[in-house]
Each structure stands twice: as C-alpha cells, then as structure tokens.
Amino acid sequence: KQEVTQIPAALSVPEGENLVLNCSFTDSAIYNLQWFRQDPGKGLTSLLLIQSSQREQTSGRLNASLDKSSGRSTLYIAASQPGDSATYLCAVSGNTGFQKLVFGTGTRLLVSP
C-alpha cells in the first residue's frame, strides 16, 4: 500500500528565501508524481507533473525533482513571495491496476513580507 509523507508539515520563511519541500513515498513503482497547491478554502491547483521516466520539471520559480529509486521528490521554490503562502501537496499514482492519486499529508507554507 502506497504511503506518501511530506516534511516539514509547516514552514515559515521571510520573503525572498529559497526553500525546499520534501515528499517521500513507500512504493517506487509509480506512474507519475504531481505537486499541487491549495489555498485556504479553495481547490487544488496543479503546479508540476513529473513522469516516472523524468528526473525534474521546472515552471517559473518552481523546480520539482524525482528520485524514483529512493522514493523521494523535492519541490524547490526560488525567491519566495507572500503570494506563495499556501499548502503544498505531493501526490503519486501507481503503475499497476487502476490509476488513482495517493496524497501526502501536505506542507503548510507561510511567507512573510
């Protein structure tokens, strides 16, 4: 059974800092990994999708890496801004059977001006 853990659970940084959010998963037989952002009371916004054959994906100030063999992914946020404050969710889908996303516990990020 796939389990996804995110560390830290909460993070508070001053504006401008570079930061790293961590995600680990127990079963390396994944199809892909997706990072989402959730603002309070809102839905999920997809940030980056990494296929199992890929090592990283980049979008603007965001860079996500994937090390499938060790069951880890990191989300790097450069030059953080107050608007980055949200909960960041990591989710993986398996490569056998019917596909579904298994979510991590989330990292709540607060960027102070």
Add this chain to the structure above:
Amino acid sequence: DTAVSQTPKYLVTQMGNDKSIKCEQNLGHDTMYWYKQDSKKFLKIMFSYNNKELIINETVPNRFSPKSPDKAHLNLHINSLELGDSAVYFCASSHRGGFYGYTFGSGTRLTVV
C-alpha cells in the same frame, strides 16, 4: 471555460437528509474521481469511474452512491447524512491512466448539522 466544475460549492444540511453533489468535466477525459478531504486536510480517494464504469470503490459506507450518466459527468449521492460526513468533497478527472496528470474541481464543502 471551467475544466472540472462541481455544484454546489457549499451544502449545509441536517442529519438524516439525503443530498447530491454534481460534477462535470469538459476536458474530454475518460476517468473521473471523487476524493474526500477530512478535517485534517488529508485527501483520500472514494470512487473512480472510467468511461461510465466503476473501477475504484474504496472502503466507503454504502450510504454513498456514485453515478456516472456519461463520461463527462459524475455525481455523488449521500443518503442518511451523518455528522461525520462533514468534509470537503473534490471531483477530479484524468485521461489515459493519468498520463497528463489529474485536474481537480474547486470542491464542495458539506456541513452536516
């Protein structure tokens, strides 16, 4: 041009009532899902339909009954609502086993009083 839309956005109802949540996607995806986000913000899959066929049915009380009239629509009917059903319910869709990632709706916040 909303990709995955859910109605209603908020639902407040009394214990024992029956209620439905509707979901529609205009992405041409072949698979739709219902996820539940509990009070601790953890997201867990409930059901999945692929081309109108139920393919994932997690351990959910049989008071919850999904229905997919066509591959663009997935509804969730809940009978005899209980206090513990209070949560945010998210609809999602994917295509080709999630190869292109998953797209989520904005959620339905259900409060049972």
